[in-house]
Amino acid sequence: MFERVGDTETETRRERLRTWLTIGMATVLTGVVAALVLLLARASDNYDQSLRWQTQSLEVISQTRSLDAALARAEAALGRFAVGLQKEDGRVYEQQWGLARQYLARLDRAVRDNPAQSQLVDQLTTEMDTRGRQLGDAALSANYNQTVAAISKYHAAGHDAGLGRIDRLLTQIIANERALLRQRNQTAAADRTNLDQAILLFTLLGAAIAVVAIGATFSFVRAVAERRLARREQAAEAERAMQLEEAVEARTAELEQANIALRSEMTERAAAEAQLRQAQKMEAVGQLTGGIAHDFNNMLAVVVGGLELAQRWLPGEPEKAQRHLVNALDGANRAADLTRRLLTFARSEPARPEMTAIDACIASFAELIERTIGDRIALTLDLQAGDVACWLDKQQFENALLNLAVNARDAMDGHGALTIRTLDDGDGKALAVQVIDTGCGMSPAVLERVFDPFYTTKPAGQGTGLGMSQVFAFCRQSGGEVQISSTEGEGTSVAMLLPVAATPADNATEPVAAALDGNAEPAEALKILVVEDDERVLTATVDAVSELGHTAVACANPLEAEALVEGRLAEGKGFDLILSDVLMPDLTGPEMVARLKQRWPELSVLFVTGYAGDASEVASFGDHDVLRKPFTLTALDQAIRRCGDARAVEGQRLAS
8 A cells, every 4th residue: 555655656756757857848949949940030031131132232233234335325326426417326325325324323222222332323423424415515516417526526525534434433333243242142151051050950959859759749740740841941942042043143144245245346336437437537638638739729829920920010011910910819819718618618607697689699690600611601590589588698609609600510511501590489488599500410329429528520639529518508507408400411400499588678789889889988097906916917907907098006916905005095095996816826806805895895896817716606706897817908998887887876876
């Protein structure tokens, strides 16, 4: 009895001990399991975060390369636009530049959490803004068909240091991101190792629990099975992550290869375009040099020969000397006209439009055309426009008409029929001036290039190739256009279509005729300060002003003009007019006048220049008159009269 009771108590104590051991082991196992689960969760989160950082770095690299490619395509499209003036190329440039800006915005968002990369992106944004303004200037010039200006600006932008800075910034961003990617790859590998260790520990714990609980309950076995299933799923997720990483690496390699191929293609295309531009440039320079040299040699031969003969005949037979002086003056005027044609084509000679009655202008100009084309060509005027007038530069119109007549003469080999016809469209909006010849005509290949600058079918040294391009530039500058039709063996018809302005007054040309009349009343004598840095031009201008009856004071340095004006005013005399050159050392004419105007705003000014830069710079002259070199005594007299009249009108206005 006592033995059973003792056995029972012993069994009870053993049972309690087993229970407490079980509870203790369960507690320990629970703590161990909880710690392992926490370790596994942290390792998994760290690994997921590493994968996200890797993906972000790859995205930054991809966006940077896409930005570089978009910039390259934009600049290539702009280069084609500047050379070919094709609007489609301009739209491609705008599209690719906008796409580059989008990539830049995405890149900025992607690197906000990285101060170093964000600073590089800010620098890249600043450089791209500057680059956009440079390329925008070239695109704007190309959009207005200013081929020379567009190519020049595009070439200057291509050699700008900002392009190298953009490339270095892009390279630095990619290099930084690659270094960061390597660090993140190492971090991901470490996180993967920790995760594998946690899984291994968890597996060992599960095996231990399975061994301990194999004989306990069926539910414990099921729990172990479920844990194994979870581990398999984790392994599958890890495998998918590895596959994703391999796919990202493969895509990065493909993008790198595509970028290398694109850069190679850009380099080859740039080299081809450079060779083409060089060939075209050399061809144009050759044609231009030969033609201009031929024309100027002819003109200089007339000038030099006429002056030399006049020098010989002047003492004994002045009438013969006068004839040679007239020939020399005509040669000089023709040289000046060629210079004006070159400046007009280069758009450096601004247009001086006026209301011009077309039929009257052609009728008065017909005599010069007849002398130019010769007696063997019959000139017919079929003027049907009446008193219709256009707002255009009369001198440029006459030059264009003379160019067409000379081309027609050459096409007819000196004999044939030339017809100049004017037609009104009936609506009062446009006027057609047709020049029709019976010459040899032009082939389709010649028609295709007839308006190209420096293109000529004449033998080397007998033409500049500026005739038809000058006609084209004049029509476009006047708001019109030019059309040409030709048949080989039958002849050519060129039509200048000009917009109609208004009907001119009947006496519109009377003031001009009066100004050209040698018997016109002499102008009031003025006191004129002549500012010119070239000693020979200064002497000739002072003599010309004195010949017209005015008092001239010479000034060879624009820095001394202010002291001369102040000295004359101190003597109570003053100057009625400042006659100044434009391009001078130390101080240009407009800059000198601006200084004088600050102290004496009532001064009258007349600028004299042979070249005033781009036509868009005429604003620097203000409202002052401009006389172009070389000028005649008549032109100088007219300009001085205009300034004197303007001064009188201003004085009357101030007096009232």
